[in-house]
Amino acid sequence: xxxxxxxxxxxxxxxxxxxxxxxxxxxxxxxxxxxxxxxxxxxxxxxxxxxxxxxxxxxxxxxxxxxxxxxxxxxxxxxxxxxxxxxxxxxxxxxxxxxxxxxxxxxxxxxxxxxxxxxxxxxxxxxxxxxxxxxxxxxxxxxxxxxxxxxxxxxxxxxxxxxxxxxxxxxxxxxxxxxxxxxxx
Amino acid sequence: xxxxxxxxxxxxxxxxxxxxxxxxxxxxxxxxxxxxxxxxxxxxxxxxxxxxxxxxxxxxxxxxxxxxxxxxxxxxxxxxxxxxxxxxxxxxxxxxxxxxxxxxxxxxxxxxxxxxxxxxxxxxxxxxxxxxxxxxxxxxxxxxxxxxxxxxxxxxxxxxxxxxxxxxxxxxxxxxxxxxxxxxx
Numbered sequence: 001x002x003x004x005x006x007x008x009x010x011x012x013x014x015x016x017x018x019x020x021x022x023x024x025x026x027x028x029x030x031x032x033x034x035x036x037x038x039x040x041x042x043x044x045x046x047x048x049x050x051x052x053x054x055x056x057x058x059x060x061x062x063x064x065x066x067x068x069x070x071x072x073x074x075x076x077x078x079x080x081x082x083x084x085x086x087x088x089x090x091x092x093x094x095x096x097x098x099x100x101x102x103x104x105x106x107x108x109x110x111x112x113x114x115x116x117x118x119x120x121x122x123x124x125x126x127x128x129x130x131x132x133x134x135x136x137x138x139x140x141x142x143x144x145x146x147x148x149x150x151x152x153x154x155x156x157x158x159x160x161x162x163x164x165x166x167x168x169x170x171x172x173x174x175x176x177x178x179x180x181x182x183x184x185x
Numbered sequence: 186x187x188x189x190x191x192x193x194x195x196x197x198x199x200x201x202x203x204x205x206x207x208x209x210x211x212x213x214x215x216x217x218x219x220x221x222x223x224x225x226x227x228x229x230x231x232x233x234x235x236x237x238x239x240x241x242x243x244x245x246x247x248x249x250x251x252x253x254x255x256x257x258x259x260x261x262x263x264x265x266x267x268x269x270x271x272x273x274x275x276x277x278x279x280x281x282x283x284x285x286x287x288x289x290x291x292x293x294x295x296x297x298x299x300x301x302x303x304x305x306x307x308x309x310x311x312x313x314x315x316x317x318x319x320x321x322x323x324x325x326x327x328x329x330x331x332x333x334x335x336x337x338x339x340x341x342x343x344x345x346x347x348x349x350x351x352x353x354x355x356x357x358x359x360x361x362x363x364x365x366x367x368x369x370x
Contacts, residue, residue, distance in 0.1 A: 036228040036229060037228045042265055043265045043266050046268065077223075077227055079226055079227025080227055083230040125369075127369060128354075128370065129354075132367050132369055135353040135355075160231075168320040183313075184315045184323045
């Protein structure tokens with residue numbers, strides 16, 4: 001049987017295949033994960049764009065407007081999760097990571113590399129979440145100083161494969177070299 | 186223009202239309218929202234099945250195994266979020282709710298109404314998340330005492346519509362009678 005999801009090593013390879021595709025392919029399942037953060041009024045969730053994923057350094061990256069709520073939430077509680085669902089494989093991928101917020105000179109090259117329409121997502125007026133009288137009362141104003149990178153250092157990857165012959169759940173941890181462990185689903 | 190997402194009332198109606206479809210239609214976008222909770226090691230996220238949604242009483246319901254991590258997380262921090270994404274409308278729906286965990290006699294009728302295959306998701310051995318030596322080392326053992334209902338009382342609904350002519354964000358709150366307010370995206 002060649003299904004990679006029947007082994008721990010094959011499962012972890014599948015996760016990284018998804019993450020790497022997500023950073024380059026617009027319609028890949030991992031292109032738009034859900035980022036969950038712990039906010040002052042409980043847990044928050046929103047979709048984000050996966051911008052980078054590095055297996056060598058256990059790293060994932062998402063971009064944000066520095067004034068958005070998620071940036072403040074990660075400053076208070078840097079431990080957050082990303083969730084990816086691949087409907088074709090019926091595979092759920094949960095990533096746990098500790099995030100740093102990088103801005104200014106450190107990320108200037110990434111800002112320069114962004115195409116114009118993508119830059120318009122950072123720096124509009126008023127700031128994200130501000131009440132406005134109508135949906136048109138928002139002005140795009142691309143600004144490098146409003147741009148930041150949420151860089152996550154992965155600590156755990158948990159998969160759940162909804163297989164016809166029984167669900168399979170696995171947990172991989174940086175602390176044990178990503179060896180992996182099957183768990184009850 | 187008949188696009189309901191151009192008005193606050195139409196946007197809220199669209200949200201409820203999605204939630205109501207999600208409870209009955211297997212391929213509806215709101216069938217499988219992401220539930221974000223605040224856990225002891227930061228925010229957690231996983232997909233769930235939307236089982237009930239009531240506009241009259243601002244209520245949503247999800248089923249769970251009482252021994253699963255999310256139940257413990259909601260007991261410590263009942264304020265959590267559900268996220269729905271409709272790719273056709275390019276509409277993100279964020280629901281904020283305070284959850285109670287209902288079990289035993291209170292939910293016996295819901296347990297009785299569950300078809301056999303659905304019951305098999307609650308009560309297997311060992312408990313969810315327990316390390317096992319292989320993915321087959323898990324025995325289904327449907328048990329009413331392992332079944333619980335996560336009932337969420339909605340406090341806020343936030344929408345983000347990725348429209349070609351400018352993104353539209355709106356916030357609706359139970360506290361002001363769900364009147365709604367446009368916000369900067």
